[in-house]
Amino acid sequence: MSWDGESLAFLSFMSDAVQAIGDSPEPEQATRLFCEAAVPRLADAAAVYLDGGAQQHRVDPGGRLPPRWTGDRAGAPESVDERLIVVPLRAYGRPVGSAVLARDRERSPFAEVDLLAARQLGVPAALTVFHGRLHRRQLETVETLQRGMRPGSPPDLPGLEISFRYQPAAERVGGDWFDVIPLPGSRVALIVGDVMGHGLAAAAVMGQLRTAVQTLASLDLPAEQVLHSLDEMAQRLAAQTLTTCVYCVYDPVLRRCTIANAGHLPPVLVRADGKAEVLTPPRCPPIGLGRTPFETMEIAADDDSMLVLYTDGLVEERGQDIGQSVDTLCRKLSTGAPMEELCDGVLPPARSDDVTLLAIRFKGIPSNDVAQWLVEPQPMTPGRVRRLVRRTLAMWGLESMIPIAQLLASELVTNAVRQTSRPITIRLMRTDALLCEVSDDDHRMPIMREPGALDEDGRGLYLVSQLAGRWGTSRVAGGKTVWFSLPIPDGRAR
Numbered sequence: 001m002s003w004d005g006e007s008l009a010f011l012s013f014m015s016d017a018v019q020a021i022g023d024s025p026e027p028e029q030a031t032r033l034f035c036e037a038a039v040p041r042l043a044d045a046a047a048v049y050l051d052g053g054a055q056q057h058r059v060d061p062g063g064r065l066p067p068r069w070t071g072d073r074a075g076a077p078e079s080v081d082e083r084l085i086v087v088p089l090r091a092y093g094r095p096v097g098s099a100v101l102a103r104d105r106e107r108s109p110f111a112e113v114d115l116l117a118a119r120q121l122g123v124p125a126a127l128t129v130f131h132g133r134l135h136r137r138q139l140e141t142v143e144t145l146q147r148g149m150r151p152g153s154p155p156d157l158p159g160l161e162i163s164f165r166y167q168p169a170a171e172r173v174g175g176d177w178f179d180v181i182p183l184p185g186s187r188v189a190l191i192v193g194d195v196m197g198h199g200l201a202a203a204a205v206m207g208q209l210r211t212a213v214q215t216l217a218s219l220d221l222p223a224e225q226v227l228h229s230l231d232e233m234a235q236r237l238a239a240q241t242l243t244t245c246v247y248c249v250y251d252p253v254l255r256r257c258t259i260a261n262a263g264h265l266p267p268v269l270v271r272a273d274g275k276a277e278v279l280t281p282p283r284c285p286p287i288g289l290g291r292t293p294f295e296t297m298e299i300a301a302d303d304d305s306m307l308v309l310y311t312d313g314l315v316e317e318r319g320q321d322i323g324q325s326v327d328t329l330c331r332k333l334s335t336g337a338p339m340e341e342l343c344d345g346v347l348p349p350a351r352s353d354d355v356t357l358l359a360i361r362f363k364g365i366p367s368n369d370v371a372q373w374l375v376e377p378q379p380m381t382p383g384r385v386r387r388l389v390r391r392t393l394a395m396w397g398l399e400s401m402i403p404i405a406q407l408l409a410s411e412l413v414t415n416a417v418r419q420t421s422r423p424i425t426i427r428l429m430r431t432d433a434l435l436c437e438v439s440d441d442d443h444r445m446p447i448m449r450e451p452g453a454l455d456e457d458g459r460g461l462y463l464v465s466q467l468a469g470r471w472g473t474s475r476v477a478g479g480k481t482v483w484f485s486l487p488i489p490d491g492r493a494r
Contacts, residue, residue, distance in 0.1 A: 181218070188249070231289070310355075433485045
């Protein structure tokens with residue numbers, strides 16, 4: 001069989017068009033190339049309709065085609081008046097849309113070869129649309145998962161001010177994270193971490209480690225024990241994955257901060273006079289190596305000084321030593337500007353990695369807003385505590401809170417008296433709320449239950465849960481703490 005020049009040219013055109021459409025990285029480009037290939041070689045107008053009639057692309061100089069197509073996408077190819085053909089686009093047996101071609105009346109009607117050519121052009125277009133949709137659905141799933149992993153705004157806590165910046169690379173979360181976790185006694189745990197790598201794998205490990213840190217912190221473990229437990233957990237979660245992090249615990253009453261560093265960049269302390277210095281906590285290996293001892297350092301957290309934690313995306317610059325970049329960060333933090341301006345001023349203009357910055361200005365809790373007693377577990381102790389609470393609240397000008405605070409404090413102390421034979425610690429703290437903590441050396445956590453009409457026991461925690469603004473229990477070194485807080489009337493909070 002011999003081929004004339006026109007036939008060979010048409011075959012070459014079809015081969016090039018099919019390959020170009022099939023090589024398209026996006027459905028938009030594939031449908032555009034389909035229409036451009038069809039017009040004017042096959043038709044005078046062409047359009048591709050997807051998603052139940054939504055227009056994807058069209059080449060229609062004369063306005064011959066409708067803006068929306070309502071034909072049956074799953075039906076067989078058909079010819080209407082011999083000048084309009086519809087080619088359903090299918091991929092793996094599933095309809096994804098329709099291609100519609102039209103000719104002017106001045107031109108000869110469509111022939112079978114034209115329908116065949118349109119079908120051939122539609123095959124790679126349909127496959128590209130199918131895979132593009134699949135990829136977008138997968139991407140949306142990943143982005144939804146990643147958005148759920150992104151750190152949110154930290155809580156407002158007494159004794160400190162918090163500023164943070166979190167900028168994932170390419171608007172997708174990677175392995176960076178930070179957290180601010182309330183602890184008993186108005187203490188707070190601060191953590192910044194960075195999982196090695198990028199993408200969903202790093203984000204998944206980050207999410208698991210972040211949850212683990214929150215759980216470990218809630219147990220009120222020492223900082224070095226938190227990192228040790230996190231290290232053991234990381235080995236089970238992801239082999240060959242390393243994580244650097246720095247974990248701090250700030251006590252606004254004692255004005256001390258404990259710092260543990262697992263292979264992370266060192267924190268920067270900006271003193272109240274504006275002078276910034278790089279801290280040197282014991283630099284231990286990253287999380288994930290196993291059997292690693294972790295050590296801590298303790299610093300004075302003077303009021304109005306600021307602790308800055310960050311990930312390498314903040315200071316890494318191609319071709320520059322990381323130590324020089326940290327020194328540059330210190331100089332930028334030494335300007336004496338307000339904390340929010342400082343945080344904005346140290347962000348890099350362009351980034352290729354995640355950037356996480358957590359700045360904490362220490363404010364402390366004044367000693368005259370804290371009252372603490374050590375009492376023996378004796379039958380008369382609850383009555384003594386009621387008197388101490390009454391006297392302290394009167395001194396603080398909170399007389400209206402005395403009845404309920406007395407009642408709830410004595411209920412917690414009564415429970416402690418029943419469970420321990422060693423001294424009990426009671427602490428009252430006045431911040432934006434009134435906090436009462438009762439600590440003893442018994443490790444059994446109390447269980448709140450609704451008492452029956454004839455029950456003599458079990459009413460204490462039930463009363464606390466009903467009358468307190470908030471309440472909870474925490475394991476602490478050597479025992480447990482049960483606490484409640486009450487809102488302070490307007491104008492009387494510190």
